Amino acid sequence: MKNFDYEIVEIPAYRGIGLKWDGPYTEVNTLKELIVSMSSRVGVLDYVINPKVQLGLSYHLRPDGFVHYSIYEVSVEQQLPDGMVELNVPAMTYLITHHKKDQDIGQTYDNIYQWLKESDYEPFREPDVEYFDRLPIKHERYPNDRDVKNPHFDILIPISKRT
Known part of the structure; x- marks a missing residue:
């Protein structure tokens, strides 16, 4: 696929702390508020590894x-x-690509899906878990200097080799 820059990387397991949102697409505006709230609360984390990179981990567990x-x-x-949650993310293989400003986020995800269809990889799915999206797990890394209305960020899709 032309004009699709990506790399395949192994990322070791890590521990994250922050806020959890569980909701329908119709309430996604409340998620944006939660993300902004978490970015303003990073200072309460005394042992943050990289305070300049906020992580957004989405799991499509509801229809x-x-x-x-x-x-x-x-x-x-x-x-x-108080009021925060802990998440332990296992070591995984990821497809990583960069979403640039002024690009359509939906198109970036379509490009990822198209690349995966044509590759030796497939989106990782936990056994015995029902997902409701063709890319069931989406991890994003947001730099502190992003423009919330026109963001640039890294997209990390957990993947596994096709069997």
């Missing part, structure tokens, strides 16, 4: 929406602050 974690990677010393 009308998804579950999203807005987190920062933290070390083991970090205590869980």
